[in-house]
Amino acid sequence: MYIRTISRKNKDGSKVEYVQLAHNYRDPKSKQARAEVLYSFGRKDQLDMEAIRRLAKSVERFLAKTGDVETQCKLQFPGEDVRFVESRPMGGVFVLKKIWDRLRISECLDKALADRQYTAPIGDAVFAMVANRALAPDSKLAVEDWAAKDVHLELDQPLKVQHLYRAMDFLLENQEAIQKEVFWSTANLLNLEVDLVFFDTTSTYFERDEEDEEGLKRYGHSKDKRKDLPQVVVGLAVTKEGLPIRSWVFPGNTPDVNTVEQIQKEMNDWKLGRVVWAMDRGMTSEENRAILQRGGGNYILGEKLRGSNMSKAVLGSPGRFTTVRDNLEIKEVTAGDGACRRRYVIVRNPKQVKRDQATRERLIRRAEQEIEAIGDLTGKKHTKAACALLSHRSMGKYVRELKSGKLKINKAKITEEEKLDGKYLLSCSDDTLSPEEIALGYKQLLEVERAFRTLKSTLDLRPVYHRKDERIRSHVTLCWLALLLVRLIELETGMTWNQVRRILERLHMGEFFLNNSRILQRTELTQDQNKLLKKLKIKPPPLIKKIDLTS
Known part of the structure; x- marks a missing residue:
């Protein structure tokens, strides 16, 4: 140097x-x-060249690597005024901002901000909340302190709480336009093919026990198993690569089947072209089939295996299974004629067959032990234990009650269930897709489930503490933006975000004062950090960020 x-x-x-x-x-x-x-x-x-000469002499001796930084610096610079002020993590924020800029999200926000008289730093506030969601999820009140003290975040001016809430209001006012602009920017830059769109819903609850009968917070079917708390339903559409396209927020008592019309209509307005919607069986209904085919769209839908005459007929149709990729066996069945004609694909996973068999055997053993413990009830009144067994969510279907009151294992039900082991049933309206493409396409619906897991666990979508509906919607939009950055990083690195985050957060920015000169210098890059940046095609940050000569 x-x-x-x-x-x-x-x-x-x-x-x-x-x-x-x-x-x-x-x-x-x-x-x-x-x-x-x-x-x-x-x-x-x-x-002041003399000041630079003094600084250069000191920097050359700046070799402290371990131990207390300030003590080591003073040993390296005897007789000189050396102070180590602080060290903050910078790697995570640095990479997120590079991806943010690559996707031109700032430009999308600026487009929505055009002709608006804002004095608050809206763009910085939005990025700070998104970065916080990805790195150290906390309340919006805590983001102000986090941005100022806990991370090296380069901002044009300090962020205040009012800036954050103003930015959330801005997101709500421009939610659809921003999501559309950000997605198309991402799609064009990454050359994404948006021909297969996956949609699913989840629920997220509130840490309060009062619902809002006129708003979003309502009691409903909780996928978090928190039926004691009000919730909202969050919908998410993603590409086959797992990148989020758009998010929705519905009242907490909205059934999955009732979300389809709104999402199809709003996505049609984006003019995506030929789209095949992939949804699970919770969205399946005759009305939704017609809705998804409006405007030339098509669908791949999960069908119920039980309780439907059509399903029984399709599953019982003759024909052999054909083995395809990803350890799947498939069989195509066509039912009905003319306008009522419908394509079905039966999918069987041999590994899942063994898992289902093992699970059923464990349940039957438990049921037999319960029946033995209850004893012979012939001619006697039911006990609470007998009622609990018959109504048990898992074991109950394998137990039947004789006219005499005696409990026995239902062998007919076992035989019936054996025929369904490892199988799921799909229907598709697109004749151009092969049975293999239908099966593998639906399997990618797991990407939505992975996205929801990231939203809930890594990005802390739940629980929600916001009271107003507009804040709730903005909170979900911030999580959607964070998910977009995180999923892109995961795709390019082949690692989970938790692994990436751990490696990046070890990269720090240190602040030193040396003879009244302030120096911002990052830590040396580790081998793992170098590899990550290369995979993401990001140039490493400069070793010395800033030098302020004050004397």
Whole structure:
């Protein structure tokens, strides 16, 4: 590392010298030594060169690696005033901001901000809340302190709580336009094919026991198993790569089947072109089939295996299974004629067959033990134990009651269930898709489930503490933006976000004062950090971020 000067010639023939901090490295392609500028001090005629000479002498001896930083610095610089002020994690924020800029999200926000008279730093506030959601999820009130003290976040001005809430209001006012702009920017940059769209819903609850009969917070079927708390229903559409396209928020008592019309109508307005919707059996109804085919759309829907005459007929149809990729066996069945004709694909997973068999055998053993413990009830009144067994969610279907009152294992039900082991049933309206494409396409619906797991566990979508509906919607939009960044990073690195985050958060920015000169310098990159940045095609941050000469 060394100080150097370079000169530039102006149009009038005069020369201007600039002072730079540089170091040499070997170019891996040319195998020649090249100079890399670490920091530019500015014009030589405007600098205190003596102060730079003193600083250069100190930097050359700046070799402390371990132990107490301030003590080590003083040992390295005897007789000089050296203070280590603080060190904050910077790696996670640095990478998230690079991905944010690559997807041109700031440009999308600026487009929505055009012709608006905002004095608050809306763009910085939105990014800070998204980064917080990805790195250290906390309340919006806590984000102000986090941005100021807990992370090295480069902002044009300090963020205040009122800036954050104003930014949330802005997101709500422009929610659809922003989601549309951000998605198309992402799709165009990554060359995404949006021909297969996956949609599913989840629920997220509130830490309060009062519902809002006029708003979003309502009691409903909780997928978090918290039926004691009011909730909202969150819908998410994702690409086959697992990247979120758009999010929705519905009242907490909205059945899954009732969400389809709204999402299909709103996504049609985006003019995605040919779209095949993939949804699970909770969305399946005759009305929704017609809705999904409006405007030339198509569907792949999960069908119920039990309780439907059509399902029984399809599952009982003759024909052999064909083995395809991903350990799946498939069989295509066509039912009905003319306008009532419908394509079905029966999918069987041999590994799941064994798992289902093992699970059933364990349940039957437990049921037999319960029946033995209850004893012979012939001619006697039912006990609570007998009622509990018959109504048990898992074991109950394998137990039947004789006219005499005696309990026995239902062998007919076992035989019936054996025929369904490892199977699921799909219907599809698109004749251009092969049975294999239908089966593998539906299997990718797991990407939505993975996205929901990330939203709930990693990004802390739940529980929600916001009281107003508009804040709830904005909160979900912030989680959607964070999920977009996180999923893209996972796709490009082949690692989970938790693994990536751990590696990146070890990269810190240190603040030092050396003879009244303030220095911002990052820690050395580890091998893992270098590999991550290369996979993401991100240039490492400069070693020395800033040098302020105060004397």
